[in-house]
Amino acid sequence: MNLRRDVFQAIADPTRRAILVLVTSQSMTAGAIASNFETARPTVSKHLQILTECELLKQEQNGREIYYHINAEKLKQVADFIEPFRKMWNDRFNKLQEVMQNYKSQNKS
Amino acid sequence: MEQQTKVHAEDGKQELVITREFDLPLELLFKAYDEPELFEQWMGTKVLKMENKKHGSYAFETSYNGNVVFRANGTIHEFIPNQKIIRTFEMENTAFPVQLEFLEFEKLTDETSRLTIHIVFRSVEFRNQLLQMPFAQGINMAHNQLQEIAGKLK
Numbered sequence: 001m002n003l004r005r006d007v008f009q010a011i012a013d014p015t016r017r018a019i020l021v022l023v024t025s026q027s028m029t030a031g032a033i034a035s036n037f038e039t040a041r042p043t044v045s046k047h048l049q050i051l052t053e054c055e056l057l058k059q060e061q062n063g064r065e066i067y068y069h070i071n072a073e074k075l076k077q078v079a080d081f082i083e084p085f086r087k088m089w090n091d092r093f094n095k096l097q098e099v100m101q102n103y104k105s106q107n108k109s
Numbered sequence: 110m111e112q113q114t115k116v117h118a119e120d121g122k123q124e125l126v127i128t129r130e131f132d133l134p135l136e137l138l139f140k141a142y143d144e145p146e147l148f149e150q151w152m153g154t155k156v157l158k159m160e161n162k163k164h165g166s167y168a169f170e171t172s173y174n175g176n177v178v179f180r181a182n183g184t185i186h187e188f189i190p191n192q193k194i195i196r197t198f199e200m201e202n203t204a205f206p207v208q209l210e211f212l213e214f215e216k217l218t219d220e221t222s223r224l225t226i227h228i229v230f231r232s233v234e235f236r237n238q239l240l241q242m243p244f245a246q247g248i249n250m251a252h253n254q255l256q257e258i259a260g261k262l263k
Contacts, residue, residue, distance in 0.1 A: 082116050085240045090114035093129045093224075096151040100137045103147060 007054045007074070015039060016047050020056060020070060027060065027069040118240060123233045125240070127226040135216040138224060139191045142212070154179075161188050167196070183207070191216075198228075205239065206231040 010016055015037065022028065022036055034044040048068060051057040055074045060067045118125040131138050141147050145156040149169075157168040168182035180201040187195040191214055199207040211227040230236040 082118055082240055085242075086114055086116040089116065089127055089129070092151065093114050093131070095153075096138075096141050097131050097133060099147060099151045100131075100133050100141050103140075104133075104137055 007056065010050050010054045010056060013047070015044075016051055019044075019047055019051060020075070023057065023068055023070050027067040029065050029067055033068065118236070121233055123230045123236050125228050125230075125236060127228070128223065130217065130221060130223045132220065133222055134220055135191050135214060135222040138222045139214050142194065143190070158182075161185065161194075163188055183210075205235060208235075208239075 011020070018037070019033060022033060030045060030048055031041075033048065034041045037044055048057065052059060052068070055071055057068045058071045060069060114127065114129040116125060116127050133141075141151060143161055145159045148154075148159070149156050152169070154169045154171045157170060159165075159167045159169075161167075162185065165185045165188070166183065167185065168180070170177050170181075171179040182199055182201065183197040185194065185196045187193060193214065194210075194212040196210050196212070197207050198210050199205070208231070209229040211229075213225045213227075215223045215225070217223055228236075230239070
């Protein structure tokens with residue numbers, strides 16, 4: 001089993017993408033981040049944990065508070081590096097599935 | 110069902126793994142690779158040659174606006190229907206050396222299947238360059254389309 005967090009799985013979730021957008025401009029505490037969502041606080045915490053584990057977010061201790069900020073380097077790596085390649089294959093495979101599903105229904109009749 | 114295509118490329122390794130689960134029975138997924146007419150449809154390319162057998166070879170080319178913009182070829186080392194294809198892949202007229210590809214087809218349920226493509230490159234540098242290529246291509250494509258539209262407006 002690969003226990004390492006999959007960074008693409010992490011950014012596939014809309015709430016997690018929203019969190020990333022939110023902390024792009026400024027560092028925020030978990031509470032401040034959670035106040036932007038209607039989701040329960042523990043759910044937001046879980047999202048933060050996943051984003052931190054795959055290094056898209058970094059934690060910074062400031063007094064008694066922990067601030068989350070974006071790990072621009074990691075995000076850039078994901079956005080610029082593999083994502084276009086992954087997307088190309090994803091589009092290609094979506095097309096494959098579509099072509100073969102059509103083929104299947106045509107050959108049924 | 111998880112439809113996302115996953116690409117696993119570890120730092121410093123001259124290989125990558127692409128995985129995808131399909132809402133297709135295994136036989137249909139394999140057919141998409143086996144039949145030239147179907148392969149052409151989803152790859153958006155023209156198959157020049159496809160000898161799907163051990164020590165066979167293949168070649169295809171992609172045209173844009175009547176010009177051949179991409180040509181690739183390779184040799185098939187192993188071809189086991191509904192199980193695996195081992196082949197080389199080489200892009201013509203590029204600096205990229207040939208790469209080795211292991212394609213594995215698996216049945217998940219009667220209606221779903223998984224494809225795993227393991228690609229081995231000559232070096233880490235070539236792998237990383239290839240990963241950056243589709244992005245450059247995307248830009249060129251968009252640029253060409255813009256030119257085309259601009260051309261029609263004249």
